Amino acid sequence: MKEYIKETEGGICAPKGFYAASAAAGIKYQGRTDMALIYSEKDCITAGTFTSNLVKAAPVKWDMRIVEEGTPVRAVVVNSGIANAATGAAGMEICEKTAEKMSALYGGVKDSVLVASTGVIGMQIDPEKICRGCELLYEAKAATKEAATAAAQAIMTTDTHKKEVSVSLTLTDGSEVRIGAMTKGSGMIHPNMCTMLGFVTTDADIDKKLLKKVLKEVVDESFNMISVDGDTSTNDTYVVLANAAAGNKKIESAGEDLERFKEALMYVSVYLAKQMAGDGEGATALFECHVYNAADKTAAKKLAKSVVCSSLCKAAIYGHDSNFGRFLCALGYSGAAFDPDKVDLYYESAAGKLKIVENGMGTDYDEEEATKLLSEEAVTVHVDMHAGEDEATAWGCDLSYDYVKINADYRS
Amino acid sequence: MKEYIKETEGGICAPKGFYAASAAAGIKYQGRTDMALIYSEKDCITAGTFTSNLVKAAPVKWDMRIVEEGTPVRAVVVNSGIANAATGAAGMEICEKTAEKMSALYGGVKDSVLVASTGVIGMQIDPEKICRGCELLYEAKAATKEAATAAAQAIMTTDTHKKEVSVSLTLTDGSEVRIGAMTKGSGMIHPNMCTMLGFVTTDADIDKKLLKKVLKEVVDESFNMISVDGDTSTNDTYVVLANAAAGNKKIESAGEDLERFKEALMYVSVYLAKQMAGDGEGATALFECHVYNAADKTAAKKLAKSVVCSSLCKAAIYGHDSNFGRFLCALGYSGAAFDPDKVDLYYESAAGKLKIVENGMGTDYDEEEATKLLSEEAVTVHVDMHAGEDEATAWGCDLSYDYVKINADYRS
Numbered sequence: 001m002k003e004y005i006k007e008t009e010g011g012i013c014a015p016k017g018f019y020a021a022s023a024a025a026g027i028k029y030q031g032r033t034d035m036a037l038i039y040s041e042k043d044c045i046t047a048g049t050f051t052s053n054l055v056k057a058a059p060v061k062w063d064m065r066i067v068e069e070g071t072p073v074r075a076v077v078v079n080s081g082i083a084n085a086a087t088g089a090a091g092m093e094i095c096e097k098t099a100e101k102m103s104a105l106y107g108g109v110k111d112s113v114l115v116a117s118t119g120v121i122g123m124q125i126d127p128e129k130i131c132r133g134c135e136l137l138y139e140a141k142a143a144t145k146e147a148a149t150a151a152a153q154a155i156m157t158t159d160t161h162k163k164e165v166s167v168s169l170t171l172t173d174g175s176e177v178r179i180g181a182m183t184k185g186s187g188m189i190h191p192n193m194c195t196m197l198g199f200v201t202t203d204a205d206i207d208k209k210l211l212k213k214v215l216k217e218v219v220d221e222s223f224n225m226i227s228v229d230g231d232t233s234t235n236d237t238y239v240v241l242a243n244a245a246a247g248n249k250k251i252e253s254a255g256e257d258l259e260r261f262k263e264a265l266m267y268v269s270v271y272l273a274k275q276m277a278g279d280g281e282g283a284t285a286l287f288e289c290h291v292y293n294a295a296d297k298t299a300a301k302k303l304a305k306s307v308v309c310s311s312l313c314k315a316a317i318y319g320h321d322s323n324f325g326r327f328l329c330a331l332g333y334s335g336a337a338f339d340p341d342k343v344d345l346y347y348e349s350a351a352g353k354l355k356i357v358e359n360g361m362g363t364d365y366d367e368e369e370a371t372k373l374l375s376e377e378a379v380t381v382h383v384d385m386h387a388g389e390d391e392a393t394a395w396g397c398d399l400s401y402d403y404v405k406i407n408a409d410y411r412s
Numbered sequence: 413m414k415e416y417i418k419e420t421e422g423g424i425c426a427p428k429g430f431y432a433a434s435a436a437a438g439i440k441y442q443g444r445t446d447m448a449l450i451y452s453e454k455d456c457i458t459a460g461t462f463t464s465n466l467v468k469a470a471p472v473k474w475d476m477r478i479v480e481e482g483t484p485v486r487a488v489v490v491n492s493g494i495a496n497a498a499t500g501a502a503g504m505e506i507c508e509k510t511a512e513k514m515s516a517l518y519g520g521v522k523d524s525v526l527v528a529s530t531g532v533i534g535m536q537i538d539p540e541k542i543c544r545g546c547e548l549l550y551e552a553k554a555a556t557k558e559a560a561t562a563a564a565q566a567i568m569t570t571d572t573h574k575k576e577v578s579v580s581l582t583l584t585d586g587s588e589v590r591i592g593a594m595t596k597g598s599g600m601i602h603p604n605m606c607t608m609l610g611f612v613t614t615d616a617d618i619d620k621k622l623l624k625k626v627l628k629e630v631v632d633e634s635f636n637m638i639s640v641d642g643d644t645s646t647n648d649t650y651v652v653l654a655n656a657a658a659g660n661k662k663i664e665s666a667g668e669d670l671e672r673f674k675e676a677l678m679y680v681s682v683y684l685a686k687q688m689a690g691d692g693e694g695a696t697a698l699f700e701c702h703v704y705n706a707a708d709k710t711a712a713k714k715l716a717k718s719v720v721c722s723s724l725c726k727a728a729i730y731g732h733d734s735n736f737g738r739f740l741c742a743l744g745y746s747g748a749a750f751d752p753d754k755v756d757l758y759y760e761s762a763a764g765k766l767k768i769v770e771n772g773m774g775t776d777y778d779e780e781e782a783t784k785l786l787s788e789e790a791v792t793v794h795v796d797m798h799a800g801e802d803e804a805t806a807w808g809c810d811l812s813y814d815y816v817k818i819n820a821d822y823r824s
Contacts, residue, residue: 055744055752055772086737088753088773121737122774234741325498325533329646332467340467341500360467361500362534 004170005264011148014166014180015203017041017245021141022154025133027125028081033154035130036078037137038199039106043072044241046114047212049219051236058084058091059115060235062099070208071111073241076199077102077134078155080184082125083195084117085234094125101131105138116237118157118184118195152182155197159184163275169204169264171257175248177204179264183238183272185279195233196223198272204261205244207252214262215240222269225301226277227287227308227396240265274395277308283397287317288380292391299336299385300392306334307381308396317379318398322347322370324356327381344384349376416582417676423560426578426592427615429453429657433553434566437545439537440493445566447542448490449549450611451518455484456653458526459624461631463648470496470503471527472647474511482620483523485653488611489514489546490567492596494537495607496529497646506537513543517550528649530569530596530607564594567609571596575687581616581676583669587660589616591676595650595684607645608635610684616673617656619664626674627652634681637713638689639699639720639808652677686807689720695809699729700792704803711748711797712804718746719793720808729791730810734759734782736768739793756796761788 001007013020019039027034048067050060066073077098084091099113117125141147152162166180185196219238244250251257278286289307294300307313312326327345331338345357351373355363373379413419425432431451439446460479462472478485489510496503511525529537553559564574578592597608631650656662663669690698701719706712719725724738739757743750757769763785767775785791 053741053744054750055740083737086740086752086769086773088771121735121741234737234744323533325495325646328467328498329465329533332465332646338466340498357498359500361498 001267002263004260005267006168008166008168008178010145010166010180011152011164012038012180012182012199012201013143013145013148014168015178015201015243015245017203017243018180018201019141019143020147020151021137022150023133023136023140025079025129025136027079027129027133028119033150034080035133035137036151036154037141038076038151038201038241039141040074040241040243042243042245043074044243045070045208045211046073046239046241047208047215048237048239049215051233053234055086055234057117057235058087058095059117060237061092062095063114063116063237063239066111066114067239073114074106074108074112075102076114076116076239076241077137078116078197079125079130079133080155080157081119082117082123083119083121083235084125085121087122087124090124094127094130097127098130098134101134102138105134114239116197116235118155118197118235121234148180148182155182155184157184157195160279163272165268165271167264167268169260171248171260173249175246177202177246177248177261179204179268181268181272183276185276195235196238196276197235198223198238200240200265200268202240202242203244203246204242205246205248205250206242206261207250210251210258211240211242214258214265218262218266218269222266222273225305225392225394226273227305227394277395278397285317285376285398286378287314287396287398288378288393289383290380290391290393291383291385293388294385294390294392295338295388297390297392299338300390302334302336303331303383303385304392304394306330307383308394311399314396314399317374320371320374322356322367322374324362327383328357328360331383338385338387342386344386346382347373348380348382349373349378351376413679414675416672417679418580420578420580420590422557422578422592423564423576424450424592424594424611424613425555425557425560427590427613427655427657429615429655430592430613431553431555432559432563433549434562435545435548435552437491437541437548439491439541439545440531445562446492447545447549448563448566449553450488450563450613450653451553452486452653452655454655454657455486456655457482457620457623458485458651458653459620459627460649460651461627463645465646467498467646469529469647470499470507471529472649473504474507475526475528475649475651478523478526479651485526486518486520486524487514488526488528488651488653489549490528490609491537491542491545492567492569493531494529494535495531495533495647496537497533499534499536502536506539506542509539510542510546513546514550517546526651528609528647530567530609530647533646560592560594567594567596569596569607572691575684577680577683579676579680581672583660583672585661587658589614589658589660589673591616591680593680593684595688597688607647608650608688609647610635610650612652612677612680614652614654615656615658616654617658617660617662618654618673619662622663622670623652623654626670626677630674630678630681634678634685637717637804637806638685639717639806689807690809697729697788697810698790699726699808699810700790700805701795702792702803702805703795703797705800706797706802706804707750707800709802709804711750712802714746714748715743715795715797716804716806718742719795720806723811726808726811729786732783732786734768734779734786736774739795740769740772743795750797750799754798756798758794759785760792760794761785761790763788
């Protein structure tokens with residue numbers, strides 16, 4: 001990691017002026033927290049990426065409008081348990097009621113509140129419960145790492161652990177800005193809960209257009225490169241709130257400071273993306289595919305993603321089975337053009353690195369050594385396309401025995 | 413089924429002049445047959461569809477060339493156990509050796525033999541074993557339904573049952589022609605063995621160009637509409653052999669007879685496609701999605717396929733869980749444009765039919781009744797897009813408990 005980026009504690013509360021809270025509102029789950037609040041003392045500019053699904057949840061529509069219009073934002077209210085998707089006009093009213101309730105508590109306008117939901121599609125949220133939850137959240141808000149962690153836990157659905165991170169970044173003039181983030185979402189082992197929600201807070205003073213541009217570039221190489229089950233959620237959301245509380249010289253043009261901010265946001269996003277990729281229930285390994293010397297960036301991304309999304313490849317990783325044909329097969333249907341007879345492929349893990357394929361055919365490698373390499377908790381498959389100079393990395397997880405018994409043991 | 417199409421016995425041996433055989437050549441499996449032969453007394457014209465994977469198995473390249481060049485074909489030699497993919501020049505030599513061996517047995521040219529393989533990628537086939545297998549096959553060949561069935565069994569990998577069918581077709585002048593077929597391949601529960609091999613025999617006298625055109629139209633609405641795991645195999649093959657032994661008035665132009673032939677080929681292909689879709693290990697139900705009133709045919713196909721390919725939807729079917737949001741979600745990311753607020757959705761099975769979604773929102777349906785409908789062995793989800801007049805049907809299977817424990821029980 002670059003010397004001007006340092007990992008810190010505090011999650012979404014690490015940046016100045018941000019508060020967090022969690023509450024048990026009984027939206028659907030009992031005996032656990034199911035609502036979270038991100039609150040900023042100062043107005044925030046926002047940038048966001050949302051689901052590409054035509055069927056968009058009500059909160060996604062609500063947030064897209066506010067982020068698009070550029071209304072200053074003060075708070076984000078999140079609930080788990082019910083997704084508020086396929087809920088029609090009633091669903092939009094819930095978003096409005098929630099925003100009205102929260103904004104009234106701090107004396108702002110309803111459009112200064114973003115909302116996000118994750119859970120079952122097609123169910124309506126009880127307005128009384130979510131409004132009561134807003135009161136609990138506002139009372140409980142605190143600018144502490146404990147509050148941040150509790151918020152990260154409240155938005156979990158089938159995640160096996162909370163996902164948060166924060167860094168401090170030193171700009172060229174020596175001033176410090178902070179970035180904090182939390183996400184929820186686990187791998188393809190939970191297709192019914194695959195919604196990804198992510199929230200980034202920063203006290204950096206940065207131009208809105210640049211923030212939007214940087215966010216898109218970062219998401220394309222982080223969250224858009226992790227394996228999912230193909231079931232693009234109706235609720236996927238990744239939003240950045242910037243409140244300028246750091247008082248840094250505003251980043252308003254391309255240059256070293258913008259690059260540093262992008263690197264810090266990339267670090268935070270890739271960290272969380274890998275956390276999500278590795279969190280499929282039953283997953284025993286983080287599975288990374290690094291494609292290099294590809295004809296172009298688009299091809300590199302398609303190829304890397306095709307491998308980590310492949311059930312065959314995931315099962316092979318779980319089975320510690322060097323069934324390299326599966327990797328070649330996945331590259332072959334990725335949609336990217338390449339010469340199969342030029343592909344070299346390597347396995348790498350804590351146990352070492354081994355060349356498995358040369359010019360599209362298996363090398364005379366040692367099966368035992370390959371199995372040893374594939375038995376580590378994090379395995380990388382490197383693919384040299386010998387076609388150009390672009391590269392890309394994608395992340396996924398293996399498929400556990402419970403998930404696909406037969407495939408992993410296929411060759412034995 | 414139309415009155416001029418009748419299902420018959422005999423599989424690939426039902427058409428006149430076709431022989432079948434199976435043999436245990438020990439290519440990879442022990443204690444079972446692993447090679448099959450289709451042999452025609454007369455030269456056959458051929459038409460075929462092959463995998464779109466850039467990484468093509470050697471036998472696929474061999475067959476594509478022969479079918480493309482239009483060389484008259486007399487035999488098809490199939491082996492299971494090893495796919496002969498990612499095997500380089502040595503793999504192509506195996507195809508040539510096999511064709512030379514078989515053609516020598518009946519005194520033909522090597523290009524009159526098609527070859528097909530299914531199994532592990534990256535392993536080489538022992539030339540001695542496959543050549544010995546050719547001898548056993550040629551000796552054993554017989555024009556009987558028993559021989560046809562044994563051949564259909566020999567090409568199985570993880571299939572739980574053999575897949576064959578045959579029909580007789582009456583043309584407008586009263587003459588009879590026959591179509592027989594066998595396939596292997598099971599659903600997405602076996603991503604490592606998802607190769608689909610299909611062989612059709614017919615004694616119809618038909619123009620080669622028309623046969624090619626009809627085959628493409630049929631495959632697009634049958635095998636291309638069943639759910640796969642996304643891992644397009646390196647070996648997928650569907651070939652038709654026509655030997656004209658029926659002596660019918662040659663079908664050489666568009667018209668009623670060509671339509672009848674297409675319908676018969678469609679019946680055979682859809683029958684086998686559904687057999688494959690329903691044969692995922694652990695699958696408990698055939699899952700059909702019928703999309704109608706779509707804006708156009710392409711949209712209808714995308715929408716129907718998106719639903720049956722969705723892990724969410726498959727898990728819901730297995731769990732007999734009316735989690736209709738999953739169906740809307742799958743439609744939403746299908747890539748087809750539509751108005752989510754206009755969609756109506758119904759469940760239909762032997763237990764009846766029920767409207768679940770109206771104008772994109774859940775109706776006030778009876779959960780118990782829905783569960784009852786979803787508990788049958790064959791379940792159809794009908795989707796009315798209210799956008800146009802085109803329709804399409806796709807077939808898949810559910811996801812068994814072993815496959816994805818948690819998803820099916822999500823809402824309970």
